[in-house]
Amino acid sequence: MSRILYSLCGADSERPFSPHCWKVVMALDHKGLEFTELPGPFTAIPSLENGFSKTVPVLRDGDLLVRDSFDIALYLEEAYPDRPSLFGGEGGKALARFVEGFSQTVLHPAITKMALLSIHGMLADKDQAYFRASREARFGKTLEEVAAEAEAEKAAFPAKVEPLRHMLKFQPYFGGETPLFADYIVFGAFQWGRITAGLSLFAEDDPVGHWFDRCLDLFNARGRTVTPA
């Protein structure tokens, strides 16, 4: 098969956890495209495909290489127009950038604090050293100091997804009656927290948790093939 998704894992290659790679897994399934996922550790990324990208996901589709989850989704929409749409038109494509903005600036910073130390624990020695150095430089704090904020973040998290609760009063998915790439953007964030830190962020009766469950069930429960930490 000529379609390869390079993704991210720790010491256990059966547990790929990157939120951005999960977006692409779901996008490929949504399009009904077969692919081989090749998860690798942080420190292997720079040598993938002759140094094509500093980050994963990277998609090889035959002779073509594409990087960045949103750009990959745009590529798939363009290259496979007869498969189910990931955006539902130009308006959906544009507004998906706002959903990405919400995920990157509201969800990711919170989940990072909750999951950082668990992610570190999943990595092989060499990657632990890279991860600790790069993340401590980014935060200006030790991983342990960041993790000390985890409980406060957990308590604050349900309020941060109020915009989803409002939306879910009207429809079961970001995409309306069926999911779109915007769903996979936010799914990726929650799945990242679930796999790395076993985060269960929602009360039993929370519509946001029900939405996440629906996403985990998509494509023969692809999301459940990796169990919670």
Next chain:
Amino acid sequence: MSRILYSLCGADSERPFSPHCWKVVMALDHKGLEFTELPGPFTAIPSLENGFSKTVPVLRDGDLLVRDSFDIALYLEEAYPDRPSLFGGEGGKALARFVEGFSQTVLHPAITKMALLSIHGMLADKDQAYFRASREARFGKTLEEVAAEAEAEKAAFPAKVEPLRHMLKFQPYFGGETPLFADYIVFGAFQWGRITAGLSLFAEDDPVGHWFDRCLDLFNARGRTVTPA
């Protein structure tokens, strides 16, 4: 003319301020549809069109009455399909609900605290009594107690629009190269704060402020026909 938009004002009918009514003004302009705006005070709403709605906006389009800003936009899209689209397809329609969720649950609570006392000050006596009683019951606080949080809300506000800043790195509007109803949803919230409390929420170099300026300039600068408080 048979198209009437019932909207909201205080003692001065030249200063309609409701965020939801502004969404509809922009949507009607976007569709290039002429209309007469009839702003009225809070206490007049229950008797509009024989008690058709407890809230404005209400749109009369010939023999038809429609209420709720989102429902009005859906109606306009359906009734005037040959005019410029407000949603850019089914995906854009679905994702606009998430933008509404963000506006209602993140922006509105913050702007409410910043503008509540100023709104009260714009109203005629009878409406002031209604407004104070209903809002104090809703908040469980006096208007003055809510307003005491205004400065803290102002300081916290720039961080709340980070999702917009991310999006604006890629495109000038929620809708992409040109605005859609999703733009007017958030525009309505900022315009409400601008008209009632003169809120100027963004630093000069903030892309979010630049986006708001672009929205104020749309349709012969319709948004600027009402000056800041």
